[in-house]
Amino acid sequence: MTVQEVPNPQQTSGNWVTDSAEILKPETEAQLNQMINRLENKNGAEIAVVTVPDTKPAASPKAFATELFNYWHIGKKGRDNGVLFLISKGDRRVEIETGYGVEAILPDAKVGNIIDTEIIPRFKQSNYDDGTLAGTRLIVVTLEPSLDKELQTNPSPSPSRQTLVKTSITNNKQIDSLPSWLPILLTVSSPIWLPILLILMITSCTSIGGGSFGGSDSGGGGSFDSGGGGSFGGGDSGGGGAGGSW
Structure with a gap:
């Protein structure tokens, strides 16, 4: 090998x-x-x-x-x-x-x-x-x-516990990375626009990749x-x- x-x-x-x-x-x-x-x-x-x-x-x-x-x-x-x-x-x-x-x-x-x-x-x-x-x-x-x-x-922890922790961390990172304009639109928009805004939020979360990990002093990724x-x-x-x- x-x-x-x-x-x-x-x-x-x-x-x-x-x-x-x-x-x-x-x-x-x-x-x-x-x-x-x-x-x-x-x-x-x-x-x-x-x-x-x-x-x-x-x-x-x-x-x-x-x-x-x-x-x-x-x-x-x-x-x-x-x-x-x-x-x-x-x-x-x-x-x-x-x-x-x-x-x-x-x-x-x-x-x-x-x-x-x-x-x-x-x-x-x-x-x-x-x-x-x-x-x-x-x-x-x-x-x-x-x-x-x-x-x-x-x-x-058991492997399943580690997986849960990793998933939680990834989800938190995704939430932190939501576009800043979404909360504003949610506040000022009428109810008719809420379904559309919801779709935008889901799409945004999906497109924010969580695949990288830390532990490096040498910069990104x-x-x-x-x-x-x-x-x-x-x-x-x-x-x-x-x-x-x-």
Whole structure:
């Protein structure tokens, strides 16, 4: 699988997880997305969790991870506060790649310890869900210690709950974007015009697309300065991190 073939979760769903290897349960993905959303809301850091069947034809899983990180530009532009958690099922390999801006908080030795103690032992038992959750959680609380207690006490919502929240946010954005002249016309118009104005309002709501999502310092639509089609914030890899096999 090439880097270009990996679906960008920010583009496909506005989330942070791509499970191309199909090793994670839907509820696991929901928990991961919720944890990373809380982190991003707190301090702007971004984590992409990606599973792939294998990393061929890349020279190595590490090379694949670095290329994917820079292709998507994970992290905020100018802050480089991104992390890529890559799981290659075929290679039986984990790679965690870090941006320049988090290397002081997540040095290579720390990342290696997370892999060795939290992830690999669970993966050796084919427990990909718990291993991925445990590793991601430790990365999150390392980057934002204030979330430690919150993640212990507040369970992640179910996928249906996430969908409801996303729909609500989109609808609110659409309401906020209604043309300013509609309320005025509604006030001054006679009742005979109300059905027509109602149709105009519905048409206006429909035409206001809600498909873009935030999380970028680099301007409209979350685009970045180079590379291929991502909507992360424009960060770059520092080449740091660690890997491990199971």
